[in-house]
Amino acid sequence: MTRGTTNPNRLRRMDRWIAATHGAELRRAQDPVAVDLGYGAAPWTAVELLGRLRTVAPRARVVGVEIEPERVAAARPYERDGLAFRHGGFEVPVTGRPLLVRAANVLRQYDEDEVAAVWQRLCARLAPAAGGSRGGLLVEGTCDEIGRRHVWVALGPEGPRTVTFATRLGSLERPSDLAERLPKALIHRNVPGEPVHTFLRDFDRAWAAAAPYASYGARQRWIRAVRDLRADWPVTDSPARWRQGEVTVAWGALAPGTR
Structure with a gap:
């Protein structure tokens, strides 16, 4: 379990990048599911992710996933159409293959030699590439407490694609x-x-x-x-x-x- 520090608007840079670069994939999907993996002690990042994705993909749904049951219980009152919370971890406990998994400030507590296996496990849960689609997207990275500085890796079903540096x-x-x-x-x-x-x-x-x-x-x-x-x-x-x-x-x- 991470510390769960979750300041409102902390992940805005990552969310805006996702909406800009992955919005078309989400719009094309019949059931565009996004996962906020390890959302922390409060559900703000999942709530904000839904709002930002729906500006580019109105049918998008977000599932917040947390390994700590008490955090899931605390988030349940915020559930609404398109937003749900589940107990779990890297197995990503959602039906089917999500089009997006966002894991922000999750792997910082792990050893470097554990990262490749986690990436592989999460990428295996992504929607596969098919019919001109590049498939699902895993976005994994780290930011400061108020979201001024952020670096993330974007991965597809085939593995890592890019690294993005974003700052105020x-x-x-x-x-x-x-x-x-x-x-x-x-x-x-x-x-x-x-x-x-x-x-x-x-x-x-x-x-x-x-x-x-x-x-x-x-x-x-x-x-x-x-x-x-x-x-x-x-x-x-x-x-x-x-x-x-x-x-x-x-x-x-x-x-x-x-x-």
Whole structure:
């Protein structure tokens, strides 16, 4: 069981990214089920996830899953159409295969060598790719207590796809400040010789080179830094996401031991 710290609006950056990048998959599904795995001591993140998903997929349903029975009982009064709470863990106790599993601040208490097995187990529960669909999505990551800094890995049924760094730009001194929020699979790899360390070093250099753009605001400086970063790193998103204080990179470029 985690500490269960659950501040309202804590996961807004992750939720907005999910709605923007996975909304089409949710809209196409007959029964788009999303799981908020390990929602914590209060149900706010599950409630908020439902509201944000329904802006892009009106039929979306959310099931909050918690390993602590008392937390499930406390959340039950918040159930309504499209929102339910279940006792469970990595087995994901829902009928069928969900199109989304969000696991925020869950794996931080585990050892690094346990992550791959957990990812594999959760990915096996996702809706499979079929008929032009890429299948379900697992989003696993870590953020600070009020959601200013967040890093997550997106995985499909086939495994990890991308890593996204997201921040409130007004609070950022340098991109490497996000290192403290790397997910468990990467946080111990932020050392010289590892790809994620090299990426954050290059991002800091691009940020420093983009300092003249700071006069137009932190957003313009971030956009310029990401544009420069693309010369050496497989950035997979567009300026529309960069404007939100995000950048997404292919997992293969940051995976441990790939450089």
